[in-house]
Amino acid sequence: MVSLQNEKVKLWKKLKTRKWREREQMYLIEGPHLVQEAVFSAKEHVHAILIDEAFHLPDDWPLDSIEVFQVTHKIFTELSQTETPQGIIAVCDLKSLSLTLKPGRFLLVDGVQDPGNLGTLIRTADAFGLNAIYLGDGCVDGYNAKTLRSAQGSHFHLPVIHKNLFTLADEMKQLNIPLYGSSLQGDELHQVKVSSPYYGLVVGNEGNGASPELLAQMNRQVKIPMAGRAESLNVAVASGILLYWLESARLA
Amino acid sequence: MVSLQNEKVKLWKKLKTRKWREREQMYLIEGPHLVQEAVFSAKEHVHAILIDEAFHLPDDWPLDSIEVFQVTHKIFTELSQTETPQGIIAVCDLKSLSLTLKPGRFLLVDGVQDPGNLGTLIRTADAFGLNAIYLGDGCVDGYNAKTLRSAQGSHFHLPVIHKNLFTLADEMKQLNIPLYGSSLQGDELHQVKVSSPYYGLVVGNEGNGASPELLAQMNRQVKIPMAGRAESLNVAVASGILLYWLESARLA
Known part of the structure; x- marks a missing residue:
């Protein structure tokens, strides 16, 4: 058992804030489903597992290289970020997520505010x-708790990277990756021909969409045709x- | 000003629960955006508007047939269902939402649990x-508060109707409306030809999809092709x- 004064516990608690996640390049995931997905899909990113004193770890998880800490119920509750804690948290590592850009298929997210x-x-x-x-x-x-929860383990399947999108758009252009921006002023999808197997798709803020300056960097601005009354x-x-539209064109 | 003992206030408070919404066939919407959308798009469904004593109603809203009640801040807070109340609530009416079924385009939702x-x-x-x-x-x-919020006023643009889906599927079949069910066991979209301008699309519960018994009533079960690792x-x-796929086929 580790105590509340333990340096590790102090650090783990700090990882609940974005500032400390970025500083330490680590983050917390919570609940058996997410931790299992991390352990089986991305074990090299799992630093440590913390379990509530009453939690029973499944025998068949490959935990050989991972430190496991049992903590008191009181400490667990302080570390937990859910209303109904499920007894297991993992400390994961962001470090190896910087990526050398190669031609591929990418989603670029500009100014989305809602973690869900x-x-x-x-x-x-x-x-x-x-x-x-x-x-x-x-x-x-x-890497905040709500985002991790609603992504249901997808963080362990593809890199999730914070990066300036103007810099990235420049790098993609140099690699001839076509850039599409979602915009209500764009061309309707059936008017646009997709010819490269690679792409970067830019989507934007819930209320205002992607920034006009970023959209100006796109090869094409596109719009979903809609017959109804909801504005967006x-x-x-x-x-x-x-993405379905881009993938259908790519695979056709 | 109306008091907390007022019969109307007592009724309005009860409308926060599903039981009373169904019993009274009325529901509450909250915030200037939603109420404005209701007043401009579906005035005939707005029974009454309740404003916090400090709220100023815009002069250009067409309120001629709608009763407006000013309530104390205390009462308003008790009626509000948001963390940061915005001073205006409308009492709307569900009654005229039953619809004679005609050929058209419909979404059928089976067992979705999350209001958002x-x-x-x-x-x-x-x-x-x-x-x-x-x-x-x-x-x-x-018609719960979270559903109304995340629908952003769409309730006033199309009927949102609770109904047994087996009964409805029977009625749609009699009208020759083709039924498509979303299912991970279905045919991939590019294998399916859409030929009618009308359809009913069935989608299901977050974890389990639509019920097998309901899917068995479909003309076709369909699946979105996905190359990645997220299960769904x-x-x-x-x-x-x-819907984009069905609409593209319809409009092509």
Whole structure:
């Protein structure tokens, strides 16, 4: 058992804030489903596992290189970020997430504010097998507890990277990766021909979309045709449709 | 000013629960954006407007037939269902929402549990101009505060109707409306030809999808092709893609 004064416990508690996650390049995931996904899909990123004194670790998890700490119920409750803690937390590592850019398929997220929306975007990018998802400077943190929860483990399937999107757009252009931006002023999808197997898709803030300056860097601005009265779609729904459209063209 | 003992205030408070919404066939919406949308798009469904004593009603709202009640800040806070009340609530009426079924385009929602997901589904159905959205017996209430918030006013653009989906599927079959069910065991979209301008699309519960018994009533079960590792898409994202697919086929 470790005490509340323990240096490790103090550090883990700090990882609940974005500032300390960025400083330490570590983050927390919580609950048996997420931790299992991390242990089986991305074990090299798991530093340590913390369990409530009453929690029983499954015997078949490959934990050989991972430190396991049993903590008191009181400490566990202080570390937990959910209303109904499930007895297990893992400390994961962000360090190896910087990536050398190669031609591929990418989602670029500009200024999304809702952690649930961002998690759903990460899950959607994973479902379509994208090579990475990039979060621009104005985005909510990709590693906060709500985002991790709504992404349902997709963080362990593809890199989730905070990076300036203008810099990234320049790098993608140099690699001839076509850039598509979602915009209500764009061309309707059926008017646009997709010819490269690679792409970067830019989607934006819930209320205002992607920034005009960033959209100006795109090869093409595109819009989902809609016959109805809602002014716009939820950003995760719109992104799903645009990725389906890009993937259908790529695979056709 | 009306008092807490007032019969009207007592009724309005009860409308925070599903039981009383169903019994009285009324529901509450909150915040200037939603109330404005209701007043301008569906005035005939607005019974009354309640404002906090400090709230100033815009002069250009067409309120001629609508009763407006000013209440004390204390009463307003008791009626509000948000963390940061914005000073205005409307009491709306569910009564005229039963609909004679005619051939059209419909979304059928089976067992969705998350109010935010359901609101996003309603917004998406509205964006594509569907004729109605139907919620099956196991669904979360289409008129709870979170659902109304995440639907962003779409409730006033298309009927949102609770109804047994087996009964509805029978009625749709008699009208020759083809039924498509979203299912991980379905045919991939590119294998399916859509030939009718009308459809009913069934989507299901976040964890388990639509019930097998309901899916067995479909003309076709369909699946979004996905190259990646996430096991499934968020239900609202999947529904957006399926509606885009159906609409593209219809408009082609």
